[in-house]
Each structure stands twice: as structure tokens, then as C-alpha cells.
Amino acid sequence: MPEYKQFPLADTAEGLTEAEILDWKVKPGDEVTVNQIVVEIETAKAAVELPIPWAGVVTELLVEPGQTVEVGTPILTVDVDPHGTASGSAPAATAAGEANGDEEEMKPLVGYGSKASSAKRRPRKKAGGAPSTPAAPPVAAVATPVQAVEVVKPRQPADDKVADTTPAAYVPLAKPPVRKLAKELGVDLRTVTGSADGGVITREDVYRAAEGATNGAAVSSGPAAATAAQAGSYDPATRERRVPIRGVRKATAQAMVNSAYTAPHVTEFLTVDVTPMMELRDKLRRTPEFADVKLTPLAFAAKAVCLAATRTPDVNAVWDDAAGEIVYKDYVHLGIAAATPRGLVVPKVRDADALSLAELAAAIGELTATARDGKTTPEAMLNGTFTITNVGVFGVDTGTPIINPGESAILALGAIRDMPWVVDGELAVRKVMQLSLSFDHRVVDGQQGSQFLADVGALLADPAMAITY
Structure with missing residues (x-):
């Protein structure tokens, strides 16, 4: 049976x-x-x-x-x-x-879960040379x-052929965009009668159902209504939508509140002429090593952070309040803040300090693409030691980033702009970027934070400085 x-x-x-x-x-x-x-x-x-x-x-x-x-x-x-x-x-x-x-x-x-090991221990030999036999066969671990x-x-x-028509078993006929719209408007498709051939539910059917759920209020089927109803429940009478706070947004909000009200934040700013970095970037792009790699200013900043952290390890440490200790990490698990349709996520590049510039650029490209597709695993966002957020991609010059819980510092990269700059006593147009560093003043003193930020800036202003680290 x-x-x-x-x-x-x-x-x-x-x-x-x-x-x-x-x-x-x-x-x-x-x-x-x-x-x-x-x-x-x-x-x-x-x-x-x-x-x-x-x-x-x-x-x-x-x-x-x-x-x-x-x-x-x-x-x-x-x-x-x-x-x-x-x-x-x-x-x-x-x-x-x-x-x-x-x-x-x-x-x-x-x-998920640990795997049952397939490796078997060799039987130990007795004094006489014969292998010992275990008293009972080991119990296989099932993970x-x-x-x-x-x-x-x-x-x-056997002759009962009546189809199961209970709501749980009934699967409405609707295309994925229609299902998405129904979810956004809070419409249960199992209650909607499809008007298309074969009973397929259309967008108009969903709008009519939403209209009925709001006591006859008119529902526009134009792009404005669809845009306004990207998530949550949309009220066409007030032209407002309410989105439940859950998932990534809920976790991010709680983490930021906890961090802001737990760690005493200090933020410092530095404006840097990154023209040499951009010139090096153009040169490296023409080499075989970087032929298939998207080399971005973020990759240079990631490399600079890893190098600068060797001189100021405090930025790569964490305050352990429960143990009454500061924990210094001999590795850099570099978090890269990525904006996704589900909210802000910060996946990590593991052991970023052990990677070359080309390897870092490739890892960051793969990591951000996975995040935007919504495929980042929970494990990929655990145990970071330092984070970079690139607000420059939105055309923003600077900001005051909030430290991620479990870390002591975060660096924000601003937009790179053509600006007047004094070079060797003369005015010139240069590529200029603003950096902002927020750090936990319990772990990082002002001198240490300033030294680290200056080191990162120096490495971006003159990448040849890297050979001195």
C-alpha cells in the first residue's frame, strides 16, 4: 500500500x-x-x-x-x-x-549537515600480529x-477515481508573472477563475480579484499599479502598499540597530587621487592574466585593505563582550556589501588576504553575481572580519557606514570623479575618490583607525607602495 x-x-x-x-x-x-x-x-x-x-x-x-x-x-x-x-x-x-x-x-x-565518513580505520593488530576484531559492528552515522x-x-x-479537489491539492493555472502579481496583491489564485482558454488565469483576472477584495475599489492595471505593488499588500484606494518586515530585510535591520547601539562608532574620511590606480587598471586589463577578469576599483580596494590590515591588525579584530576579550584574526574574511532585490547582503571572500589581485577580482565578481541572483547561501555570509561597501556605484561620494556585527571596521568607497587637483604645485584634472572608515572605538583607537585609512589611501594613490608591505 x-x-x-x-x-x-x-x-x-x-x-x-x-x-x-x-x-x-x-x-x-x-x-x-x-x-x-x-x-x-x-x-x-x-x-x-x-x-x-x-x-x-x-x-x-x-x-x-x-x-x-x-x-x-x-x-x-x-x-x-x-x-x-x-x-x-x-x-x-x-x-x-x-x-x-x-x-x-x-x-x-x-x-547540508555533516557527511557520514566513507574512510575506514585500519584494524589494529594484536601482539601476535592478527588484526583485532571489534566486539560489535560500528553504528553508521546518518547525517x-x-x-x-x-x-x-x-x-x-480501486474503482474510486474521483479527483482530489481540496484547496491544498489544487494547483491554479497561471504563468509565473501572474503568480508573482497575485502574491504582490495578496490574491489567493485558488479562489480565482481563469478567463483564458483552458481556465488559465490572466493578469486582468488577478486585478478583478484584488478589486473584489477591497470592496469594489478600482484597481488600475497600468504600470504604476504594478510598480507600486512590487511586494506586500497594495491598497488601490489609498495608493499605498504595506510590506511585511521579514527575511533579509528584517535580519539586516535588527543587525544594524544592534551594531549602532552597541559599538561606539567613529567615522573618518579621506579624499584620494586614484589616477595611478586607474592607469594601472587600464594596463593590467591588456595582460593575459586579467583577460577574463572584471577588474574594478573594488578589487584594488580589497587588496589594499588586506595589505593595510597587516600593519593595523586591530581593524581585523573583534570585541568579545561575553568573554571580556579582544579576538585578533590572522586571516581576512572580507565581506562585500551587495544590494539585491531582497535587500542588503554581505557575502564573504574567504581568506582574501591569501589571494592575488586577479584572484580577488574573480572572487568578488562571482560573489556579487551570485548575490544579485539571490543564490547566496547562509554559510557564505557568516564569520566575516572586515567589510567593504561600494556606494560609488550609485554615484554617491561618501557615507557613514554601520559596522557589521562581529566586526570592528567597515570601509565605504565613493564615486571616482574627474576633479581639479594640485600635482607638483600645478592644477590638473585627476581621478579622485573619497573613502570613509567607520570603526569600533572599543577596539580601534583614533591613531590606529587613521593609520589604517591613510595606508589604504596611499595604496590606491600609488599601487607601487604594495611592494613595501
């Missing part, structure tokens, strides 16, 4: 308590294989795709896209024995994994972040 299991929302990163269902990759009736991606969720840090640990047939989607659920909540039901191949009449498998009296190994989710929740449903008679 069919054997049903419910797939609960897994903890994809340490401390995750809830997540929003963004998009289902399967629908009822689909066959799935072990470790197949079935759903995309948004945690407080990033969008994450979850694989399923069993093979079978999807029977029910228990949560709608846009709904936020707690870790451990069942979100999907799968028939793991759709063809009735299970032998015997033993009771179905329990949540702990027992089936037919034997232990059933739960396949680990790809990318899995989820627990199966067993659901046993009565088998329907």
Missing part, C-alpha cells in the same frame, strides 16, 4: 527558526528522486533551495508560496512507495526511520537535518 511521508522545513543554517516559501519546484503528481530540489525558501540571510531525502511521488503541497513557517513544520507530502512494492504487512516506517523492523537510512540533504513525519492514509477503492 502507499507509504506517505511529510517533508518538514529543515534548518539550513545554525539558528534558523523560520523561513518563507518562495517557490515550489514540484507539484502534486510529480515523481521525485533522492536529493532533487523541490522548494526554494528565503531565510533571514538568503534564498536557499532544499532537496528532498526520498524518492517517490508528490501527493500534496502543504504550504503556499509567500507563507512563512517555522522550522520542523511539514511542507510537502510524498508517497515513497507509489507502486506498492513494500514487502510484507509490517507497519509503515516511523519518524525515526524504522521500516519492516529494520532501520531505514535517511539520505542526507545535499549541501540529516530533517526528521521524517509519517502519515498513513487509508487506501481508496
